[in-house]
Amino acid sequence: MSPTLERWRADFETVAGNGAGGAPPWLRALREGAMARFAALGFPTTKQEEWRFTSVQPIAETVFALPHAPRADAPSARTIAALELCEARRHLVVFVNGRYSGALSSIAGLPVGVRVGSLAEAVRAEGDLVRRHLGTAAPAGERPFAALNTAFLLDGGFVHVPAGVHMEEPVQFLYLSVPGTAPIVSHPRSLVIVDAGARCAIVETYAAYGEGAYFTNAVSELVIGDGGRLDYYRIQREGDRAYHVATTASVQGRDSVYNAHPIALGGALARHDIHVVLNGENGYSLLNGLYILGGRQHADHHTTIDHAQPHCESHEYFNGVLDERAHGVFNGRIIVRPGAQRTDSKQTNNNLVLSEEARADSQPQLEIYADDVKCTHGATLGPIDEKAMFYLKSRGIAAAEARSLLTYGFGAEIIDRMEIAPLQAQLDRLVRHRLLGVGSRRP
Amino acid sequence: MLEIKDLHVSVDGNEILHGVDLTVRAGEVHAIMGPNGSGKSTLAQVLAGHPSYEVTEGTIRYEGKDLAELDPEERAQAGVFLAFQYPVEIRGVTNAYFLRSALNAVRKARGQEELDPVDFLEVLDQKLKAIGWDDSLMQRPVNEGFSGGEKKRNEILQLAVLEPKLAILDETDSGLDIDALKTVAEAVNRLRSPDRAFVVVTHYQRLLNYIVPDVVHVLADGRIVKRGGKELALELEARGYDWLREPAAA
Numbered sequence: 001m002s003p004t005l006e007r008w009r010a011d012f013e014t015v016a017g018n019g020a021g022g023a024p025p026w027l028r029a030l031r032e033g034a035m036a037r038f039a040a041l042g043f044p045t046t047k048q049e050e051w052r053f054t055s056v057q058p059i060a061e062t063v064f065a066l067p068h069a070p071r072a073d074a075p076s077a078r079t080i081a082a083l084e085l086c087e088a089r090r091h092l093v094v095f096v097n098g099r100y101s102g103a104l105s106s107i108a109g110l111p112v113g114v115r116v117g118s119l120a121e122a123v124r125a126e127g128d129l130v131r132r133h134l135g136t137a138a139p140a141g142e143r144p145f146a147a148l149n150t151a152f153l154l155d156g157g158f159v160h161v162p163a164g165v166h167m168e169e170p171v172q173f174l175y176l177s178v179p180g181t182a183p184i185v186s187h188p189r190s191l192v193i194v195d196a197g198a199r200c201a202i203v204e205t206y207a208a209y210g211e212g213a214y215f216t217n218a219v220s221e222l223v224i225g226d227g228g229r230l231d232y233y234r235i236q237r238e239g240d241r242a243y244h245v246a247t248t249a250s251v252q253g254r255d256s257v258y259n260a261h262p263i264a265l266g267g268a269l270a271r272h273d274i275h276v277v278l279n280g281e282n283g284y285s286l287l288n289g290l291y292i293l294g295g296r297q298h299a300d301h302h303t304t305i306d307h308a309q310p311h312c313e314s315h316e317y318f319n320g321v322l323d324e325r326a327h328g329v330f331n332g333r334i335i336v337r338p339g340a341q342r343t344d345s346k347q348t349n350n351n352l353v354l355s356e357e358a359r360a361d362s363q364p365q366l367e368i369y370a371d372d373v374k375c376t377h378g379a380t381l382g383p384i385d386e387k388a389m390f391y392l393k394s395r396g397i398a399a400a401e402a403r404s405l406l407t408y409g410f411g412a413e414i415i416d417r418m419e420i421a422p423l424q425a426q427l428d429r430l431v432r433h434r435l436l437g438v439g440s441r442r443p
Numbered sequence: 444m445l446e447i448k449d450l451h452v453s454v455d456g457n458e459i460l461h462g463v464d465l466t467v468r469a470g471e472v473h474a475i476m477g478p479n480g481s482g483k484s485t486l487a488q489v490l491a492g493h494p495s496y497e498v499t500e501g502t503i504r505y506e507g508k509d510l511a512e513l514d515p516e517e518r519a520q521a522g523v524f525l526a527f528q529y530p531v532e533i534r535g536v537t538n539a540y541f542l543r544s545a546l547n548a549v550r551k552a553r554g555q556e557e558l559d560p561v562d563f564l565e566v567l568d569q570k571l572k573a574i575g576w577d578d579s580l581m582q583r584p585v586n587e588g589f590s591g592g593e594k595k596r597n598e599i600l601q602l603a604v605l606e607p608k609l610a611i612l613d614e615t616d617s618g619l620d621i622d623a624l625k626t627v628a629e630a631v632n633r634l635r636s637p638d639r640a641f642v643v644v645t646h647y648q649r650l651l652n653y654i655v656p657d658v659v660h661v662l663a664d665g666r667i668v669k670r671g672g673k674e675l676a677l678e679l680e681a682r683g684y685d686w687l688r689e690p691a692a693a
Contacts, residue, residue, distance in 0.1 A: 350534075386494075391531035394491045395545035395601060396519035396552065405544060409535030413584070416535065 004060050005039055011066055012151055026131050027123060027153070034140045034150035041144040053329040053361050054271050054300040059243050064185035064215055075176055075209045080104055083174070084429070086203055086233075087422040091116050091171040093157050097178055098186030100155050109169075115160040116171050119191055122158040129160060133193055137221040138249035138275070145245045145271075149187040149219040156189035161198040163225070170201035170233070170420060179212025179239065190220035194228040196253070201231035203423060206266075208239030218246040226253035226280060231261075233423060237430070238266035240295075247273045254280025254309070261418055262301070263427060264291040265434050270299040278305070278312040289318040290414040292434045293326035293358075300329035307340040310370075314344075317417070319410045320351040321435070322358035333365040336373050343373040351381040352410045407435055444469045444506060444640050445490075445609055451500035452482075452489050459485045461665040462501065469608070470637040474651055474676060475644045477662035478684040483644045484528060486662065487613040490642075491525035492518050505609065519545075520552035524607035526598035528614040533585035538597065541585045542567065542604050549605055570603045574630040592623035599630045610634075611642045616650035628653030648680035663688050 012035050016028070023031075043060040044051040075096060085092070093116060094104035100118035107116050115122065122130050140147035157173035175188045194200050206216055216238060224230045230250070238244045244267040252258050264270055276285050291299045305314045320328040330349045351360035362379040384406050392402035411431040418424045445467040452460040459482045467473050477483050489496040490503065492515035503510040510518060533541060546566070547557040558566060571578055576596065586594050595615055602610050612631070616624055631654050635641070643654055651659070651673065659675040660667050661684070668687045669675065 385531075387531050388533055390493060390515060391527065391533070392541075392545075393515035394519055394525055394527075395541075395605065396516050396548040397544055398516050398548065399514075401544070401548065402516075405536055405541075406533065409533055409584070411535065412537075413535030 002042070005042060007063065008148070009035070009039065014066065015152060015154075024123065024127055030135055031151050031153060034147045037140040038144055038147035038151055041142070041147060044144055050302065053327070054269075054298065056245070056269070056271070058269060059215060059245070062183050062213070062215070065180070065182045066185070075104065075178060077104065079176075079209050080174070083205070083207055084426060085172060085174065085205060086170065086420070086426045088169045088420070089172060090169050092174065093117060093172065094174045094176065095155060095157070095188055096176050097184060098155060098175070098188050111165050111167060113162040113165060114167060115158065117158055118155050119158040119189055120155040122160075122191070126160075129193070130158075130191065133221065133223050134191060135221075137223060137251045137277070138219050138247050143247060143273070145217055146219050146247045149189060149217050149247075152187040153189050154187065156191065157204070158191050159200065159202065160193045161195060161200045163195040164197045166199040167201070170203050170231075170423070172203045172205065175204070175206045175216065175218065177208045177214045177216060177239070177242065179208065179210055179214040179241075181212070183213040183215065185215040185217060188216065188218045190218075192220070192222045192230065194222075194224045194230045196225035197227040198225065199229045201233070201420060203233040203235070205235045205237070206244065207237050208242060211239065211241070213241040213243075214239070215243040216246070218244070220246070220248045222248070222250035222258070224250060224252045224256045224258055227255045228253065229257040231259045231419065233418070233420070234260070234262040235427070235430070236262070236264045236266055236270060236272070238270070240266070240268060242267045244270040244272075246271070247275065249275040251277045251279050252283045252285065255282045256280065257284045259286040259419075260288065261414070262287070262289040263414075264289075264299045264301070265430065267299070268297060270297075272299075272301050274301065274303040276303070276305045276314070277308055278314065279308050281309045281311045283309070283312045285312075285314040286417070287314070287316040287318070288414055288417045290320070290411055290431070291318075291328055292321045292411065292431065293328055294323040296325045298327045300331075302331045302333070304333040304335065305345065307334070307336045307343045307345065309337075310339060310341045310343065312340070312343055314346070316347040317414065318349045319414050320349070320360060321354065321407060321410050322351060322360055323354040325355070325357040327359045328361070330360075330362045330379070331365060332363070332377065334367070334375060334377070336368040336370050336375065338369045340370045341372040343370060343375065345373070345375045347377040349379040350410065351379075352407060353381055353383055354407070404435065408432065411435065445642075446504040447501070449501035450489075450498065450503060452485055453497045453499050454485070454495055458499065459665055460489070463662070463665070463667055465660065465667070467609070467640045467642060469640055471658065472635070472641040472643060472654060472656045474656035474659045475642060475662055476646070476648070476659060476676065476679055479646065481662045482665040483646075483662050484613055487525055487611050487642070487644050490523065490611055491515060516548070519605070519607075520549050522608035524602055524605055524610045526595075526602060526610065526612045526615050528617060530586045530594045530598055532587045534587065536585055537582050538585050539564075539567070539581040542601065545601065546604055567604065570600070574599070574603055574633055576600065576630070591618035592620070592626075595619060595623070595627050596630075599627055599634075603630070603634055608638060609640050609642070611644065613644045614646065615643070616645055616647060624650065625653060648676040651676045661687055
């Protein structure tokens, strides 16, 4: 075993012997299995096709401290307020360095039967339900980081919406990292279970309080029953020195709707795998993503939409804005299984490349094993459209403003597809603020 | 208002206009007609300041200013407007937002106060009423997925909102069926005023049945080869352009 793996194994033993010791046997077995899986897989290298554009060597080489208890100057309600989260905050579940914070959370006015809170608590209170679903949408399989997350699984956001219940307000998970002097790691795990005919919206935010290097290794599992609907908003605004690796995996039943809106703004190195399985007929999935990168930021989105059943529809729109020396990667895989007839799938990835040194890589990957299907894909990458510039100028808009308007349009196009008005407003502010850093600086 | 003298224009080193003269006074409507490739659109684009078109000789004076010295946005702020033959799509920017940005840019340049969204909607509402249209295109991204007719209508709406002194319509009739053409032409007629001049660039006489010009100029091979009143358009419709081409230079 390499020194790196030995280090992680030693940490695992520490965690298993301490805080996680009280876990039920099934969870301990799940963790053990995942640790063995991670040890077998190791950290990926750029020789592997899936990781061709993204080197995780900095993560493999860093010694991360185990999640520690929050410091004396732990985040307060004021810290949370300063983040200007979406205004709908009646169901807010906050985690600090991967652990639930009751003091910062507020969970009020839940509809009858709905559970919102911490996964650790859910393991104690409704172990059978958690056991049935945990690890089903995102099995460790060939994913080393998901295996690592499961091996160190301690806590995260938990939601269960029973059959037929429609939640009015979104549930917010806030994963806050408080970096210390030494780099720390957390492995947050969300589990969302939307039963048949139920409806719910989740807003998952990743952010930092304070400066410093840290590593967030997240997994979110989303289970949507027949006729259910889940709107999943994900705002990654990690600190400048953060490593962020995540898997969002969903499984949908028949006649279900899943709308995912992943927004990536932060982190030094970010990798997000989105895995969608349309596991019942007549399902609908929307992936509506945006990444805005500057400096030396690197963000890699790998999406897989698995049409396992016939008559499903998936729409995928990812826009990227890349400035300075940033590097954006998009890989969009669409699988149409044998028998998944009448699949209707559309994928687009548009990249606005604002500087000579910025780089965008985009590749579609279609694997179609059924014959009666409609699949389209398209990607663009390039600088600001000169025709559009002239058009705006010819209306009196000066060059700098025209440029920022065209850049903003790349973000607005994605934000306009969102359906929660206060969240839209929050993201509009966030994106405008982020674009002040990129795009509008040039004359 | 506009005085063009001996205008030569090149694109990528190829001269397209070989000495054009044109004088337009406030309140007048001038039609520029001519066969494909005659330089009509070049004339329209060069007035708006398209960066690919280079003035190599001659002058364009607009309200006493040297137009060629101004950036496209400065021309627009000074009251020059081009209705594009091929309006451009602007991803993610709604028509309402775009129109307000443009109007505020122009207002700012004129020393007027910028309008907030509420005040702007009031102005927009008045403009729409004045030309008899609804606000159905306002929340859609600029020109994205618009039909040919919607795009041309949208150009005229911008004209109405920005209130230019000199409006150039570049083949506004192309791609329009007769109903759409009438709708657009009626709106243009409502926007005619003693302080505003129009230069209407068109291949066909059809549009000029509805927007009746004071002067018709025929452009062929980069030169104005004939001028006349509105009846010249009808003659061109009947006889085509060929009879004007060769000998006119003499």
